[in-house]
Amino acid sequence: MVTQLTGFTDTVHDAQRTFRALLDALARPGILQTTVSLAPPTGLEPSCAAACLTLLDLETVVWLQPGLSEDVRLWLVFHAGCRFTHSPQAADFALIWDVTTAPALTDFSWGTAECPEASTSLLIQLVGLSGGESVVLQGPGILHQIEVSLPLRSEFWQQWQAMSAEYPLGLDCWCFVQNRVVGLPRTAKLVAPPKEVP
């Protein structure tokens, strides 16, 4: 069974534009970037689909959060040719569609002291880019501080703060909604500790 959906219309330029958006997202954490739009398979946001086509190829190993339709897997296999794994530790990229049931950050690979960049990168799909708990981030690429209110739970931010302490080990993530993306590199640290869940 082959997918019925096409990938990028203009493979070279669309991929370059999306890559630039993803790069800018990590270089300027918390600031919204726009990716190229395309018709995604059911279960993927257009920007996440564009990121998958840009980043994944036959040398990458991907962890799909259970619950994603078979369409997604077929589409990725055809257009990206990536391999899949059931182990979050072994994945280069993790596709998360429901952040509330996603594994803890510690379940993914944080790289090694020799190769901290060999960590898992998270591609998180959200329902919106605001409306969640407000946190303040600082770090490289952020002018003084930036406030984000992504719909991520307090547990996520607590885990994120614990991860920041382990720098340079850690992981980086992109959050996708529609055709927008926001980047959270591991260098973005929380300014104030997140509110404890009572």
Next chain:
Amino acid sequence: MVKSFQPLSRPVWISTLSKAPLALLEECVATLDNLPEYGFLRSPEVGLTMVRGRAEGTGQPFNLGEMTLTRCVVKLGNLTGFGYVAGRSKRHAELAALCDGLLQQPDWRSRVERQVIAPLQAAAQEKREAASAEVESTRVNFFTMLRGEG
């Protein structure tokens, strides 16, 4: 030589389409009229593939070298046609994929078999026979003479 009748299988027609000379393939496809609309699932793209061989004796696979390949996937309704050709011809990959798609459809199959595959196979057969005839003329026969008693 009596050829046993075998229905045309997909590996055979894909091979015929891939190895056909482009000019002849264009000619044959031009004889088909009212071609259906088709779109690209994967636009023709040129790339490299690693060709592997097996070592004699141990049978262990090894990398022989890289080869330029052009591939295309065409969408015809619900069917997909695949075209993989050696070299850089995007047009060849597109036509091979289109014919592969058409051959999967019952109402196009016999027409494409007759007007495209058959001429291509005939041309390939002719080329093979011409080559082997040329080689045949260089054959050296060794005669052994029995000496003595015989």
